[in-house]
Amino acid sequence: MKPVKVLLIDDDEDDYILTKEIFNDIPQKEKYQLSWINNYEEGINAMLKSHYDIYLVDYRLGKYTGIDLLKEAIKSNVGEPIIILTGKGDSKVDDEALQIGAADYLIKDKIDPYTIERSIRYALKHTLALKALKESENKFKIIFERSKEPFVIIDSFGAIRDINEAGLRFFKYTREELELIKGVDLYLNRKDNTQFVQQMDEKGSVNDFETQLITKEKEIRTVAISAFLQIDQHATQELYYCIIHDITNRKKEEKAIVDIEKLAVTERIVKGLSNEIRNPLSNINLSLEQLKLDLNTNDETINLYLNILKTNFDKINLLVSNLVSSTQNRELNIQTKVINHILEESIIKTEDELTHQSLKIDKDFNTTDIMVDVDEEQILQALQNVFINAIEAGANYISVKTAVKNNEVEILISDNGSGVQPEDQKRIFEPFFTHKAKSLGMGLANAQKILLNHKGKISLEDTSANGSTFAISIPVSKQINLWDAL
Secondary structure (H helix, E strand, C coil): CCCEEEEEECCCHHHHHHHHHHHHCCCCHHHEEEEEECCHHHHHHHHHCCCCCEEEEECEECCEEHHHHHHHHHHCCCCCCEEEEECCCCHHHHHHHHHHCCCEEEEHHHCCHHHHHHHHHHHHHHHHHHHHHHHHHHHHHHHHHHCCCCEEEEECCCEEEEECHHHHHHHCCCHHHHCCCEHHHHECCHHHHHHHHHHHHHHCEEEEEEEEEECCCCCEEEEEEEEEEEECCCCCCEEEEEEEEECHHHHHHHHHHHHHHHHHHHHHHHHHHHHHHHHHHHHHHHHHHHHHHHHCCCCHHHHHHHHHHHHHHHHHHHHHHHHHHHHCCCCCCCEEEEHHHHHHHHHHHHHHHCCCCCCEEEEECCCCCCEEEECHHHHHHHHHHHHHHHHHCCCCEEEEEEEEECCEEEEEEEECCCCCCHHHCCCCCCCCCCCCCCCCCCHHHHHHHHHHHCCCEEEEEEEECCEEEEEEEEEECHHHHHHHHC
């Protein structure tokens, strides 16, 4: 084991001789190797070259002081520990030295082999601990800055102490803006923040705490927060280190799958129910036809009642047929089509069906012909269902925008209708969910089913009393991707 290299920086040779005698009396003196420099300049030069493991610095160094040398060493990032020596006790010098960064402060008259050895040993251990902490902090800083996920540091009073670049992009705030708000302001539901803080206080950490956060632009994002609690370097405050995982899309996909499963169950129930209804309906219809033949009367009253029965039979039969049709999962007839052309046709059909109300539809299509592999008839139906949903919500204005993102065509359909109530937003794609008197509540459910069958998706992106925006995405044609790869 190599001896610890100790450098005494003292302008008095007598002090060096006394110090050397003290080192010779240390029980395990072979562990230490003492050297001496008698001036400030050579002392700082030795420190900058890191020739020694620890430094003993006299407070008096000619025209300089040990504090001057300590300040210069700290300024020059000298990593080895420095112990200040003085001829008499001075609490002000003691406090100043320790505050600047000295490892210890010793009075010469009270130094003995045990004291000096203990001070050196503790100083070396403390320095190693500080180096390890600094390395850990540097590693954390790299992770913090380079993380692709939002990373936020919040104190126990709710103030946002720091945030990485990914967090700024996520919340769409500037650092200056975040200084003016509290962490609780980022929550959609403030009760979630209270629950989060309680768990942190009880356990010191949380894993995958699901909640909804809101951005500067009022965009609601579903997230899972993993966090741990740390005490700051001054041991005065608790800090919450929060990593935010954006699971908005995953939750939407999970919800879509659940809705599709509900739709599949609905389809089976409707098929079974329709058979149960159609069998007695057939018997009623046959009996009605037979009754007409048997009566063969010109009595207007009897014929009126027979016609009423026939009309209502036809209505029930049509209702059952429409119900079955609305839940059927048809096979896809895939062809490569231009999505702008499909949108144009869907808009024309929607406008043709409106005979008693005016509707303005603005189009902002991508100028490039975007090709998609779709069953045109079914995609037309899905788009019309979204348009009809807007009209039934009282809209007289709809805007349609298209763009290409990540090999998908994105269609944004916005309206100025009454919007969707908060309690209904999670249910709008469920089969038979509706508040409209003459609606089966299958329009959006079928639109979602059709788009999922095309490897696409639909979601409610924004809604308020001023209207709603639905986002539809469909993969760009595989043929186009193949041409691009050649």
